[in-house]
Amino acid sequence: MDAAVLITQETQLLNEWAAGRDGFIPDGVVNAERYLTSEIRLLYLLKEVNGGSDWDLRDFLRSGGRKQTWENIARWTLGIHDFRHDLPWERLHEISEEQRKDILQSICAVNVKKTAGSHTANGKMVSDAALRDSGFLKRQIDLYAPDIVICCGTEKNYWHDVMKIAPTWEMTTRGIWYFREPNGRIVISYAHPEARVKDCLLYYGLVDAVREIMRS
Numbered sequence: 001m002d003a004a005v006l007i008t009q010e011t012q013l014l015n016e017w018a019a020g021r022d023g024f025i026p027d028g029v030v031n032a033e034r035y036l037t038s039e040i041r042l043l044y045l046l047k048e049v050n051g052g053s054d055w056d057l058r059d060f061l062r063s064g065g066r067k068q069t070w071e072n073i074a075r076w077t078l079g080i081h082d083f084r085h086d087l088p089w090e091r092l093h094e095i096s097e098e099q100r101k102d103i104l105q106s107i108c109a110v111n112v113k114k115t116a117g118s119h120t121a122n123g124k125m126v127s128d129a130a131l132r133d134s135g136f137l138k139r140q141i142d143l144y145a146p147d148i149v150i151c152c153g154t155e156k157n158y159w160h161d162v163m164k165i166a167p168t169w170e171m172t173t174r175g176i177w178y179f180r181e182p183n184g185r186i187v188i189s190y191a192h193p194e195a196r197v198k199d200c201l202l203y204y205g206l207v208d209a210v211r212e213i214m215r216s
Contacts, residue, residue, distance in 0.1 A: 001036065001145075002036070004032075006035075006036065006143070007029075007032050010028050010029060010032075010140075013136070013140060013143065014028070014140075017114070017133070017136045017140075018114075021114075021115075022053075022115075023053045023054075024114050025052075025055060025056065025057060025115065025116060026056045026058065026114075027049075027056075027058060027110055028057075028058055028108060028109070028110060029058070029107075029108045029144060030062055030104055030105050030107055030109070031062070035105075035106055035107065038081065039081065040080060040083075041108070041144065041145065041148070042080060042081075042107050042146060042147070042150065043107070043108040043110060043141065043146035043148070043149045044073055044107060044109045044110070044149075044150050044152055045110050045149055045150065045151045045152060045154050045158075046109065046111050046112070046152045046153070046154065046192075047111065047112055047126045047152075047153065047154055047192075048111050048112065048113040048114075048126060049111060049117070050117065052116055053115075053116060057109060057111070058109075061107075062101070062104075062105070064097050064098075064100045064101040064104065065100065065104060067097075069193050069194055070100060071095050071100060071199075072193035072194070072199055072202055072203070073104070073109075073152075074100045075203050076150070076193070076202075076203060076206050077103050077106065078092070079092070079203060079207035079210075080148065080206075080207060083207060083210050083211045083214060084211075089200050092200075093200070108144045110137070110140060110141060110144075112126050112130050112133075112154060112158060113129035113130075114129070114133070115129075126154075126158075127157075127158070127161070130158045130161040130162055134164070137162045138162055138163055138164070141163070147185065148185070148186045148187075148188065148210065149186070149187045149188070150188050150190055150206070151187065151188065151189045151190060152190060152192050152193060153191055153192030154189075159187060167179040167187070172208075173212060174205065174208060174209065174212075176188060176189070176205065176206070177189040178209065178213055186210075186213055186214075188206070188210070188213070190205075190206055190209075
């Protein structure tokens with residue numbers, strides 16, 4: 001698939017999904033060309049956006065996003081794309097806005113619930129959205145054909161609800177849950193990027209897990 005085809009199909013899907021719904025906030029691939037040419041196609045699965053209406057998450061990320069959430073995701077992306085090397089924290093602890101804009105070009109970001117919530121997501125509302133929109137969500141995720149899906153604070157059962165499969169979860173040696181789909185796609189259950197944990201611990205916890213999974 002080339003970038004133009006991906007953008008066309010994404011637009012058609014999101015327009016169909018948004019029809020007759022108030023407050024629908026589109027999301028998905030930030031830069032189709034960069035995403036498709038990445039050695040590892042990364043999709044971040046989140047719960048919902050925090051506030052607002054009539055805006056597009058993709059446009060927001062093209063401008064660098066909100067530092068509090070997207071700086072860690074930029075770090076994670078940098079580390080996963082270079083997972084064969086152990087990057088020192090000195091190189092990562094400060095990510096400029098320009099770096100964040102550039103790194104985020106290569107990702108795909110999908111929210112389970114396509115309407116805004118508040119600072120703390122309502123778990124039942126997100127679960128209800130996963131069940132109600134499972135058909136759309138599955139089509140959206142499959143459209144991007146990601147190599148790795150990082151579930152950012154999203155519950156394990158969302159994958160069952162959305163993809164209609166009962167995965168066999170495995171654990172890395174350091175306790176990170178993941179599974180491989182028959183098509184080779186890796187799904188990792190991880191923390192939200194704003195989790196109250198030091199950024200360095202969030203970074204190395206995820207990148208170490210990816211390194212172990214990719215080498216197994």
